[in-house]
Amino acid sequence: xxxxxxxxxxxxxxxxxxxxxxxxxxxxxxxxxxxxxxxxxxxxxxxxxxxxxxxxxxxxxxxxxxxxxxxxxxxx
Numbered sequence: 001x002x003x004x005x006x007x008x009x010x011x012x013x014x015x016x017x018x019x020x021x022x023x024x025x026x027x028x029x030x031x032x033x034x035x036x037x038x039x040x041x042x043x044x045x046x047x048x049x050x051x052x053x054x055x056x057x058x059x060x061x062x063x064x065x066x067x068x069x070x071x072x073x074x075x076x
Contacts, residue, residue: 011076023057030073
């Protein structure tokens, strides 16, 4: 991921300095357009936990309910 999206984490942290490690990973998974089930399988978590994490991340990034997390993250 880091070889393909070289400055992704740096740009994300510049725009949102309060973002944590797990939230950064969730952003990276979203940039890769992975589904909730795929992320849950990779991280060994319940899909409902992933949905809740996405919800909290969207609030932290000040995204409206109609805004796409994947579209927002793809800008970085």
